Amino acid sequence: MLRIRNLHAGYDGIAVLHGVSLHVNNGETVCLVGANGAGKSTLLQALSGLIRPLSGELTFEGYDVRRLPAHRIVELGLVQVAEARQLFPSMSVRENLHLGAFALRGRRNAVLIKENKARLLELFPVLGQRLDQRAATLSGGEQQMLAIARALMAAPRLLVLDEPSFGLAPLVVKEIFRTLDILKEQGLTILLVEQNAVAALRVSQRAYVLQAGRLILSGHPRDLEGDDEFRRAYLGRDYKAKWER
């Protein structure tokens, strides 16, 4: 579904990613783990057409993403829940949701959009109670849920999430990941980018580790957990205890 080969990308001609190759298959949940500054956001910006890669291949469902304008990428079904959520703060929750479906507009999709919205309000009941509130007045957790719901309004084929747990209380993080589990079971393909490796590995079928612009490890979450270096760098000393709790 998504295929990245030998990707070099960065800003103002200075590369941040040095030859990254990864893929996501239909129906998979894949996570990309990396510390701050590893190049995760650069990769995601290239995916959504916000920056143009310097070289390498980047295809989604056979389309060359590098040649597509950002809105076409969304129309193809590659939708991102970006860092810092990128909501429309002065617009209502309802308007944020409707704008999420902008890519589907005018193509006899009114019924699909309506059904989608009803399904999402079931998944995030708290948003249903806040439809007329401005997005800026929501709590951090509610904003993250709105960001996810807004992305789902576009009926994505691949949902990309950039640090959905960032800056949220543990209980809220738990709820977000529980939601991801549900989406995964519904068959949605997910690429999850996280610093919170513990939670990310738990929901994923495969994982990649990005460090200083290069992928240093990849494989099944269990294999990564078995890797001493990875455990030390990303899971912390008390990892084992946390996992078992």
Next chain:
Amino acid sequence: MLFDQLPQFLLSGLTSGSIYALVAVGFCIIHNATGMVNFAQGEFVMLGAMIMISLTQDLGLSLPAAFVLSIAGAMLVGLFLERIPLGLARSRHILILVLITVGFSIAVRGAASLFWGKTARALTSFSSEAPLLLGNAVISRQALWILFLTMAAVTLLHVFFHRTPVGQAIRAVADNRRGAVLVGIPVARMVMVSFALSAALGATAGILIAPITGMHYSAGVMLGLKGFAAAILGGYGHVWGAVAGGLLLGVLESLAAGFISSAYKDALAFLILLCVLWVRPSGLFGQRTLKRV
């Protein structure tokens, strides 16, 4: 007594205020979509009126047909400004873009003076010249047209921005540009729509006022600046604020002209502009600091 004339002053203030409001809203729409000030906004006012005068008087078109064509003509000029002069400098600093609009407005004015000459021309009123009596105030039929069509335009605009996908998308671009890109809104296209819309509003203002004040190649400058002052007064970028700012500015001007002296009428707009910038730069309705989180 002077105070008997208060209703009269209010009416004529609301009339010119409506014109300022339309121009001010045009400023806001472009600002919200791009973050820049379009100093060519006044030229749309002039162009709309001058094209209308040519079409009705030189070519003999009917008012409604000429109205539609004049608006369309101004919209094309707005799109041209966005695509070519600004489009070619897209990645430059915002100040450069603003200066390009200043240059563009000078060029348009020059072209207008070559094409239409420098003498002022008047547009015929939309309906008969006979004024109506409203209590002890007199109102011209054209002023009623102005009030009515301005209200209609603002209402339509509200519906457009709140009830249609494209209108909502334009607001989304203003609210969070990156967020708009990420939900699949073609931002460049929304910016084009914004320029066309602003041009249409400016041209409407020009066409409405031309039967009362006449129009000439450089009349857009003052009307543009008044609209700019009204937009600042309302809180720059705030559409309803711009409407309120325009009406308030019109009324204050009219009262100052009536009770003090009409010689200072134009100075008042800029005095208000300076006071707002000193005392409350966010204007009457602006909440810029809250928005930029």
